[in-house]
Amino acid sequence: MAEKELNEYLRKGENVRWSGRTAPFPLLGDKSREQIVLKWAVTAALTCGFLWLYCARDQAVNGKFIALVVLVAGLVIASPWMEQRSIMGQQYFITDQRAILMSRDKTFYSMELNGIDELRRVSLHGEADTLVMGGIIMGDIRKQLRWRACHPKTDMQGQKKQDEALGMVFYGIRDADLAESLLHGGQVRGKTA
Known part of the structure; x- marks a missing residue:
């Protein structure tokens, strides 16, 4: 884990409550x-x-x-x-304030927990479940799940910071129940696709 980079990215007083990585998955999975x-x-x-x-x-x-x-x-x-x-090199974190994705090249993206307007759990047959955050990316998620996992949706108009995502994906995580619960503040809600 890249603890040094993460500690530099965290805000003062922000605490990590969950961390995970993508579980190994086949190139040609059932859905892809x-x-x-x-x-x-x-x-x-x-x-x-x-x-x-x-x-x-x-x-x-x-x-x-x-x-x-x-x-x-x-x-x-x-x-x-x-x-x-790229997906296999990602790390995911949920703090008491944000959901954070650290890409393979140590680039960070985050979403405020209270800013996640939609959360969907995508079940991939034979693979660990995936959590998709942000209503802005829900429409094309089945066709572009892996691409979107590599490219969090950011505000291209520059009104937000580059690391503030509008939508992002935690791809193929093993303990999706716990992560989903934390993203909802302890109450499991959302949709399963």
């Missing part, structure tokens, strides 16, 4: 398999089709352009592994 395989197939098909059209024209072929297209396709195809690695 179809979406990831579809992403790979569409990316491969579009890349091959685009390169075929590009190479079939009567002009000279630019090797750098082809390499760029293949690189972009490769990044899209590799994105599920990058998301998994």
